Amino acid sequence: MPWNEIFLLGRRKSRLLAAAETSGAGEQHALQDTRAAIEELSQAVRNNPESVEIYLALGNLYRSQGEIERAIHIRNSLIARPGLDPVLKARSQFELGRDFRRGGMLDRSRQAFEDASQILGRSEEIEHELARLAADSGEFERAAEHYGRMGRALAQAHFLARQAGEHFRLGEAALGEKFIKQALAIFPASPEAWLASVVQATLSGNTTQLSESLRNACTNIPPPQRFLLLEGLLEALSAARVDNGGGSGARALATAQISALVGASVQTLATFPPDTLLCYYCAKLFLFEADLENAKHWLEKALVLNADFWLARLELVSLVLTDQELTHFLRDQMAYFISHARKSKRFVCQACGFRWDKTFFVCPRCRSWHSILFRQEFS
Secondary structure (H helix, E strand, O other): OOHHHHHHHHHHHHHHHHHHHHHOOHHHHHHHHHHHHHHHHHHHHHHOOOOHHHHHHHHHHHHHOOOHHHHHHHHHHHHOOOOOOHHHHHHHHHHHHHHHHHOOOHHHHHHHHHHHHHHHOOOHHHHHHHHHHHHHOOOHHHHHHHHHHOOOHHHHHHHHHHHHHHHHHOOOHHHHHHHHHHHHHHOOOOHHHHHHHHHHHHHOOOHHHHHHHHHHHHHHOOHHHHHHHHHHHHHHHHHHEOOOOOOOHHHOEOHHHHHHHHHHHHHHHOOOOOOHHHHHHHHHHHHHOOOHHHHHHHHHHHHHHOOOEHHHHHHHHHHHHOOOOOOHHHHHHHHHHHHHHOOOOOEEEOOOOOEEOOOOOEOOOOOOEOOEEEOOEOO
16 A cells, blocks of 8 residues: 555544544544554555555554554564565564553563664664653663653653652662752752652651751742642651551651641741742641641632632631531531532643643653643632
8 A cells, every 4th residue: 555545544534533522422433443444454464465564554553452462463473574674673673662561561572672772773762662661660760861861851850769769768868868969960950859858858857857958949949840849748747647547667757746847847938939839838737737827827828829729718718617607507518519629630731731639740641741730720
């Protein structure tokens, strides 16, 4: 089949997918259209068995449908073909590596990519696939090395910070600090690296180190991303608290230590020019300590800065309700609505609009880095 016909097949598939999504039957029609494309390419292979490109396209379609064994079979048949052009063979090995990774066969996937690199060299595409393999295998230092060779400082610092977190988890504080320093030397604004430092200071109960890490972090991290740090701080405090069952072993801290950490955190955050999210998280820290008056004060400051900040308003209403004389029925209804409103997804990817109730450094949908924002206005 000539390439122009394959191109037309792709155009036809795109039009069908768009029409299906508009009609409200996107998933079913997309599946049917993909199967139709597989059938057409299979017929093209039967008519022209020497066309390697069609084989490669067919294998990719099988992989997209989760038919990994069929995709692998196609790649292996191409690789074993006598007289195959070395570049086409390397392309087949590269796609085979993707097939193996999709099938969870990580060691075989890495070998296929290494085989492809013998001919194609360490291209950015191969480095990226090897980086993803290392990350999936928990080899964060190796993943950082691959991203470093690609010149992607942000991703390199991310995985160095994750390696630091592993050392902290194992009680290897010196090694953890070493990797954090490496990450910050590469990318000083890395929220992942500063977060690892803040969490370590919190779990070790070191108020001086926590204040220093928080101050340096908020100085270097862009204000719209500081909430990543403060969400992690609240989670670490919760993990260290003894009276809620979250603390255990080295992570269990006394109530007085928790209070000192909260006080040091608020005192440090208060030295920065106020913004909506800093005020909100100061309120959350006071709520963590059940200091309702100070929590109200910081929530009111957040609403002065942004009257449409729905979460601050929600928390303030929740606090005020405790002082109101309400019927039992009305109190139950308000509690119901507040509890469900709190479940609204607070975080959104500014690249694709994906919403989630957990923080993320890489968007689960579009895979963009550091595209997360705190959704301040309710919609």
